[in-house]
Amino acid sequence: MEILYEVHTGLYVNLTNRCPCACTFCLRQTRNQVGASSNLWLEREPTAAEVIEAFSHWDLSRYKEIVFCGFGEPTCALDVLLEVAHWLKAHNAPPIRINTNGQGSLINGRDIAPLLQDCIDTVSISLNHPDPAAYQALVRSRFGDAAYPAMIDFARRCVEEGLHVVLTTVDTTISHEEEARCAEICKEIGATYRIRAWEG
Ligand code: SF4
Numbered sequence: 001m002e003i004l005y006e007v008h009t010g011l012y013v014n015l016t017n018r019c020p021c022a023c024t025f026c027l028r029q030t031r032n033q034v035g036a037s038s039n040l041w042l043e044r045e046p047t048a049a050e051v052i053e054a055f056s057h058w059d060l061s062r063y064k065e066i067v068f069c070g071f072g073e074p075t076c077a078l079d080v081l082l083e084v085a086h087w088l089k090a091h092n093a094p095p096i097r098i099n100t101n102g103q104g105s106l107i108n109g110r111d112i113a114p115l116l117q118d119c120i121d122t123v124s125i126s127l128n129h130p131d132p133a134a135y136q137a138l139v140r141s142r143f144g145d146a147a148y149p150a151m152i153d154f155a156r157r158c159v160e161e162g163l164h165v166v167l168t169t170v171d172t173t174i175s176h177e178e179e180a181r182c183a184e185i186c187k188e189i190g191a192t193y194r195i196r197a198w199e200g
Contacts, residue, residue: 002037155189
């Protein structure tokens with residue numbers, strides 16, 4: 001199973017293939033891998049011990065960051081995510097980021113922002129669109145109309161917990177006017193806005 005893989009200067013962690021969304025742009029629809037990986041479809045979800053064992057084969061000092069981001073939503077495997085992140089913090093790992101759809105509190109049925117506060121440095125959340133209906137049309141979350149406000153509330157809660165929060169959109173999917181509205185949302189929340197390049 002491919003648990004760890006390189007993307008540019010980061011070492012990425014593939015914890016799960018579960019996700020409550022079916023984004024229209026999800027890379028999983030057309031590919032089996034990202035970056036230097038070969039196949040990010042898991043036979044089963046790794047345990048925390050298996051992820052930690054996988055790290056023993058990599059020189060962490062070579063990487064600028066560790067990123068929880070694979071072929072699924074990392075907060076679907078919250079217990080493993082937290083155990084591994086705490087282990088990394090105790091072993092002089094580089095800064096730790098999670099890439100998330102922001103629906104982790106809905107997925108886990110509780111506010112998870114406080115749990116991330118002492119083991120994650122940056123939370124990167126896919127904002128995708130400033131309009132709730134257009135957002136849901138893009139991500140097709142099983143949580144329906146509850147997904148967008150929960151994602152915004154999660155971003156706000158992470159800022160309140162002192163985490164560095166980045167909200168992202170993809171440069172080819174929305175207009176400049178919509179990007180300006182996203183920038184306003186980020187300003188109001190206290191998050192950084194990042195327009196990232198399409199990776200398809
Ligand atoms: S949230 Fe991420 S993993 Fe889930 S469907 Fe969307 S792009 Fe794919």
